[in-house]
Amino acid sequence: MGKLARGVALIGAGMSKFGAFPDKTSRELFVEAFIDARNSVDNGIDNKDIEAMFLGNFSSDLFEGQVHTGPIMADWVGLVPKPVTRTEGACASSGIAIRCGVMAIASGLHDVVCVAGVEKMTNLPTSRVTDTLGAASDVEYEFPVGATFPGLYATIATAHMKKYGTTIRQLRTIGIKNHDNGKLNPKAQFPLSIRDLMEKRIKKLKEKGEEAPSWRDEFDFLEDPRANPVVAWPLRLYDCSPITDGAAVLFLAAEEVARKYTDTPIHIIGSGQGSVQLALHDRADITTILAAREAAKMAYRMAGVGPEDIQVAEVHDCFTIAEIVATEDLGFFKPGEGGKAAEEGVTARDGEKPINTSGGLKSKGHPVGASGAGQAVEIWKQLRGEAGKRQVPDVEIGLTHNVGGTGGTCAVHIYRR
């Protein structure tokens, strides 16, 4: 086990703009992403070349009252009557779709497949979105006693603070960093730095003739409950990823046909996936996610590389604490040292280990079923040197880390130029 029967490469990747689009359906967002991905294929790709689709989607069931979303999306981009399989692993729904796409090609069943993700979340009021996301926790034990995702991740955060001395300043650093990156991403939902947000707030207050607080810096701003209210202590608004509509689309091909489509394929050299009990109370240690450690181990082993070889990574920062835990689970830093590393700038765009150059879920947005495929879009751009102002120079090996729920599912993929 664990060795691909044949190699698989990314030959194209694209996404819709992420954001809140009351006038667009999930179908329209999907078409937007599909066209963007088609345009990214250097030598072009015809629908007739695409043999199957794997679609990550968390719950069109609860968000849109629509199950059986796969064939709808396939139809809207002209892929009917080809096989389309929807995969669901909460917010890792399209991360696990990537793994299915890899298997589909390596198995010999298909040469070229589409792997995608889509979610339309903003048609429900926020409280109902919170409840819908809560359905990814254990609904027999966690949800009925009032657990929500901010609450569950706050529990992880306080445990991490207690065990390792992780600080609130470290949490806030993640948000500041990711908004700094997202500012450079034209597809991001909130392409504004925290400093931009602070200055905007000051300007607004002045316009109203009110006295603006004398915030010394972003950290000061982020501790002010008027600017950044507590959601679930220690997590405040800017520790939480937003509610987002969006879609992302990838094309995968067998190595032997990839060059037909591009001279610069991105090879998928590692794939890993793991699971763990949904309920936090069932786990031995909640400062780490076992599913992520398993997925990482599997992906590193297949790729024949280690954490030290990863030059750029998109990790699942649904909350700021989640990025800290992710960078530890992936072996980038020792347990308990993720926060410190962020604070020291190691994970900044110009640091030794740039994390979430896209802006991450925090600033780019988190259309849950699309987020995993969206991460791969960023790695595709970075490894090809097409990430524009947020480009990290000379990167050859990248990684995506996509978590579902509080870690019940995790998919990790490793890519090489």
Next chain:
Amino acid sequence: MGKLARGVALIGAGMSKFGAFPDKTSRELFVEAFIDARNSVDNGIDNKDIEAMFLGNFSSDLFEGQVHTGPIMADWVGLVPKPVTRTEGACASSGIAIRCGVMAIASGLHDVVCVAGVEKMTNLPTSRVTDTLGAASDVEYEFPVGATFPGLYATIATAHMKKYGTTIRQLRTIGIKNHDNGKLNPKAQFPLSIRDLMEKRIKKLKEKGEEAPSWRDEFDFLEDPRANPVVAWPLRLYDCSPITDGAAVLFLAAEEVARKYTDTPIHIIGSGQGSVQLALHDRADITTILAAREAAKMAYRMAGVGPEDIQVAEVHDCFTIAEIVATEDLGFFKPGEGGKAAEEGVTARDGEKPINTSGGLKSKGHPVGASGAGQAVEIWKQLRGEAGKRQVPDVEIGLTHNVGGTGGTCAVHIYRR
């Protein structure tokens, strides 16, 4: 494309009892099926051997308020922290999971995987189940104008009747045949023949002191609205599969390790899947399902066999008309001749082409996400000569045909002893 990098075999298969179990959760039904499947492996299997799981589930989201069902099921049978991927393709959710399991092994990523399906439907009142299933139609175009699945399949039935002269008697024949088969299946939800149901009714009326109608035979009974009310003409109650709770579990292994587990593996020699527009009004012809024809073509080509070679098949009889259409789409009979073949006894257990020896969805029950895996359980038993009183003698090649919605998704698999 279309050729497996390495062969895949079924090494075990089991299922929970199908039925309405108000006191059992989906977790408990899943455990029941998993234990039954473990017990079916001749030389035994340890959890440590099972490397991943693919779980078909239609909508635990809407039925149970639980998304992210995969890791829950994995945890309840002790498979955490292994990868678990939920697949959704409406009522074909576990049929497409079988294809993912085949790919997982053929790709070289895994040697042994669990493929399963689960659905808990009866905790909702019937009207809400109808609405929940309706979410597998196109909810922008079909569902809002009042379409339900009985209504949509009734539309298919009337079109088939108009185009080919298919008769109501032919529809009823399917129900009678499948209940005759299901009577011999101890796991079936309604293990009673239509004649049994008729006699039961007569007895009950007599006990009440009422005059029993003088039904000449089953057909007469089935045309009496007191015994068999119209649901959506021409479909009556006994043309419709029931609402069911249940789970089914399969174990798949690479050919080179299969003999470790059993001397009688069942080889999966063909796998096909297709899609079509969800909405009936988008299709050129509604008397046939394009997704099924595509899936069948793909599966036959891979297996190197044709419809004439299939000795026993489980097809998706969610409604009686669906079985007629299925047997035509699979090439067992020419378009328009499926009803006639059933009426002539060709598809009976002792006919030339025995269909739905398990009782089919009609009598065995239709826990939607589990039905596809459940079909494979029957083929496993038939090809190994373990189907008890419903055994078809000396069968070597079998087929499963699992449809989602009105055909938006279809998976076909072919098996050889």
